[in-house]
Amino acid sequence: MSNASLSWAILGYTESQKAELAKALGKKLINVNEIMEKDRADDAWLDEDNLLHPGQKAADLLPVNCERYLEKFNLLHTVNTSIRYLSTGEIAKILLVAEICKKPEMLVLDRPFDGLDAKSRKELSQIIPELMKEDVCIVMFLNDGSVQAQNKKIARLPPKIGKDAEFSQEDLAILRNVNVKYGERLVLENVNWTVKRGEHWKITGPNGCGKTTLLSLISGDNPQSYANDITLFGKKRGSGETIWDIKKNIGIVSTLFHREYRVSATALETVVSGFHDTIGIYRNPTRMEIETANSWLELAGIKNNANKPFQTLPYGEQRLILILRAMVKHPLILILDEPCFGLEAQSRKLVLDFVEILAQNKNTAILFVSHNEEDFVKSIKNHLELR
Secondary structure, eight states, X not given: OXXXXXXXXXXXXXXXXXXXXXXXXXXXXXXXXXHHHHHHHHHTTTSGXXXXXXXXXXXXXXXXXXXXXXXXXXXXXXXXXXXXXXXXXHHHHHHHHXXXXXXXXXXXXXXXXXXXXXXXXXXXXXXXHHHHHTTOEEEEEOOOHHHHTTSOOOOOOOOOOSOOOXXXXXXXXEEEEEEEEETTEEEEXXXXXXXXXXXXXXXXXXXXXXXXXXXXXXXXXXXXXGGSXXXXXXXXXXXXXXXXXXXXXXXXXXXXXXXXXXXXXXXHHHHHXXXXXXXXXXXXXXXXXXXXXXXXXXXXXXXXXXXXXXXGSOHHHHHHXXXXXXXXXXXXXXXXXXXXXXXXXXXXXXXXXXXXXXXXHSSSEEEEEOSOGGGOOTTOOEEEXXX
């Protein structure tokens, strides 16, 4: 009997069950976050002295003779690019290619389709049977859509505390003829876009087309915003506004932000930090902030972990907590860049319910990026497609 006949797709697992099974199989599950963490640890790239350090290139993650699969996944152009400038989907594909090219007897894939665009998902679906014919045993942990229906329906979210932001204009963000270039690579070209109060957008496009870059211009995290005509909350970038003037009106979840949230904090403190737009908390929270943060944790079914260190929790639970952090202040703009990446089926359903309720409030503008059509919510009516 060949190894290929022993291939499995595993559904309906928990994070701890997945880890135990992977350990029993003698395999370590590698994800995008761990690779980015290794890059950061290698040269302390967040240190001021290393801000321009190129860091790891995609080629550093790959064994030799990967051209066949790099071409299949349209990755040949990324090989000499720093992984800091690649999208989550591109890094996920690089990791897949790296594992495949090691020619293992057993290949364990953790939600391999997450973060991939439609073309890449189709390519992976074609590659898996090819590997099985080569006697590679495939074990895939997949999200089970049937589990989602078991979640209880969320009726309402914890209320907003404090005053609304002092901003009465209708246009929250205005981008005019925006261009962004990394080295010789043109990522965005002549982008014109206006986000209005309470207006919700789904943002789509293939891996590497600039979705994350676009959102980083709005969140204030991309220095190229100063070289472009961008107005946020009534103030043109570079006109004297501070980063905190921007952050106080924005909640954000992304793989990049997840990677940067590396302070010593509990799950509760992480959610509370959303009120102050900080990574960690640096002043005593109010009683109302603590109560509200606990209400969010309880609604998400993870209040029992409120006092556990954020860094010790499974990746998917960390992601869920960061989503609560982004939503806790009911911001004027909520940026959700692949928010369901790494989440189990029940958590995905929970997050989508949260987003739907927040969207119906019509005070928060939601900018939602996902490659999975099932992750979008019905109240997000507008569509921006990048090519």
